[in-house]
Amino acid sequence: MAGVTAVLAAPGPRRLELQTVLCTVVLAAVALCVVFPLLLVALQSLQVAPPGQPARYGLDGWRAALGEPGLRAALLNTLAVTFVRQLISLPLAVLVAWLLARTDLPGRAWIEFAFWAAFFLPPFTVTLSWILLLDPEYGLVNTALARLPFVTSGPFNIYSFWGIVWVHVLTGSLTVKVILLTPAFRNMNAAFEEASRVAGAGTLRTALRITVPVMAPAILSVLLLGTMVSLQTFEVEQVLGLPFRFFVFSTTIYDLLVTRVPRYDAATALAVLILAAMLPLVFAQQWLTRGRRYTTVTGQFQRRVHPLGRWRAPAAVFVMALVVIVLGAPVVFAVLGTFMKLFGFFHVPDPWTLANWQTVLTDDLFLRSLHNTLVLSIGTAVAAIVVHSLIAYIIVRTSYAGRRLLDFVSWLPFTVPGIILGLALLWLFLGVSFLRPLYGTATLLIVAGVIAGMPLGVQIIRSGLLQLGGELEEASRTAGASWWTTYRRIVLRLMAPTLIAVGMITFVGAARNIGNFALLTTSANRPLSILQLDYVAQRKLEEAVVVACIIMLVSLAGALLARLIGLRSGGLG
């Protein structure tokens, strides 16, 4: 017996398991792609020499970021837009989520689904649709209102602070809150509300005094998430803000970099400021959801809904109107826009044409970009499935010492505005010599896409794994399968629907992503999402809207497929 054990003990005192090695490799790779570039950005903000000259360190960039009125205005604009968006969208989202989850609102399953679909509308497409409706001179709503007596000119202007806020509320703020809050409201124990009803409170008073306070942690968490998401987009301000010289931090960074003499120091200093402002939000959000993310609802309690009584019809009309605004109008007008001779001009004689489609579909530029987008999106989806599932698996199932850190790092991209992540990756791929050849290739964009989709992808797969339970895997291990065989033959197979759904979502995300890609593309790897932005910059709105419409249709199809395959919106929370 001594001989046998001696042989077994031979590897020595340090047991280096394959699993630990693999986990460390994953953690290191994720950290290299997420944390390291951000550190590079921070370092770069102190490097003041113009590109091409030897490095010189100083605080000029910071002085510019804090001192120049343009940059200070951008920071203030960012804060104002973010604050006003949250102020409007949160009460609205809480109301809608409560109506969908806790009342007998007619058609609530369909309405929830509509919000889910609206969540997938590309903000860029939505922006173009609302230009059609709210352009100060030609916008349909404005021209219609101008026909009314006493209205001399169209009252709305999309190219304004409120125009930007309006589009933001509809694209990023409202829908994401509704789809996160509705499952949370639904999973609340009805006994809390019933006790209040029995004690004599009506539906409204119960909602305000019991439901909302009980849900306060969830609502606060969603508010923090929403604030982080607010800072992600860039295309809305880029399209709507530029005409009246309204800059937020992301468009400023873009503006500082995409000029003849890029101001890397000022751009990166601005990025660091925004990241620093994000950190408290990140920690607050993590603290709020600690321990809660792991609880699964067992369904032991009743999920009875409140009758709305005579408010049922008005509530339904209200929510349906919201659906029309967030989903119906953007889709209809994005499609209509593609058939216009002059984008936005409804009053010219015979405004309709098929020429835009013909122009775009035969344009060499379009075909190259379409090819790029397909390579990019499929590559991102496949890579995301592997990477995200590996990360989720390590976090949920192993006892690897660094799994908490991995959890945090995988969550980080959610809090990093897309344009900053793009900037950081640009630095990584230009600054590290063996990565430089990848600049201008699809690989770089795929890396960006996988990182951008990581928080959501890992989250969805993780809840799937938690529902699966550990015994199915342990049974495979005791039956003689190695860790890798178990992962391949049990985990991957059982998780297939979830993984395909994650693949679809990442595919859509990569196809429509602008913020992460704007700084990373060259003419060689330019995808459709950047092409539409370039079209707008060249004032070719007709072409832009055709591309935007294509991206929107792809996004919607992907969202519907992901839903059909069996992803529940609850998986997002």
Added chain:
Amino acid sequence: MPAQPGGGETVLALDRVSKRFGEAAAVDSVSLAIRRGEIFTLLGPSGCGKTTTLRLVAGLEQPDGGEITLRDRVVASAARRLFVAPNRRNLGMVFQSYAVWPHMTVFENVAYPLELRGLPRAAVREKVARVLDLVGLGGTETRPGTLLSGGQMQRLALCRALVYEPDLLLLDEPFSNLDAKLREQMRMEVKLLQRRLGITVLFVTHDQVEALSLSDRIAVMHRGRVEQVGAPRALYEQPASAFVRDFLGQTVVLTGRVTATAAARVGARVTVAMNGPLTGCTLAGRSTSAAPLAPGAAATIAIRPEDIRVAPGDAAGSEPDHLLGTIETLSFVGDRYEARVALGGEHCIVLLLTRTREWREGEGVRLGFPPEMVSVWPA
């Protein structure tokens, strides 16, 4: 070829194995030896560390202390930082939830471990068919595993764990999800199967009836430690601690003071004078303590209710080894009566009475406490 349980070589040995979760010790220095061909049960209330012990054996947890030896091969040793992965231990395990893989058919579920061992296709087919027939699942090969009934899933999980002839079969509360009748049936099936195949089984349960009826030997666990190891009957009749005594079966416990001791050894005859409302009565029993029970020392006497001899009658006066009582409530539960009997006015015990006689509430009874059935514990 039924193996001789209780004899033969040691298949599994745990040597002072410990496992901590944070501050709490889930398993605290547990040493066990499981012999070839026996059904060995870890029994205890929830949270006593029995499942953790099983998972340590399976390799699903790593011990913080001690050593686990499987067939003369050390599979886990904290001191030497040695750990053999679960897939290299050649164990079979049936999980509480059965863990039947939902994406595989019955055949695929059972064939999986054989494929992993690189068996040729024909041999896999033959072995799977044989083991499925053994438990009466023949003919269900192409059905998805999760479309089976609870009992069938249980059998399937058993097949999957047995098909590759593991050195040791681990059962983690496998019957807890079945209804009462099916549970009893599966218990018998497992015992029959074990006797036929001669496999060694390590079984975890919190159900004492299950443990007593199925096991060759039982280790009663409490707060991460092994309280006592022994054959079911020995545990039941000679519990070594108050915890084992009260956890296994029903016990009538009365208190008193020692009046006389025969000798300072386990099993020696001790006489105890009852106190409280039973003052004036004396009972005799076997000492459970190797230390001497000095006259006048407080003591507890314990007896299984079924060992109390119940006779009608309220003859006055006390005779040794007898107490008088009154039937307070009487419930007819089918095969017998369940009676609450008041002793000396306040103390109540629950006894099972045969239905050979018509009992009445309020009737006086004479309760005989045979000294060979009574155990005396230091208080």
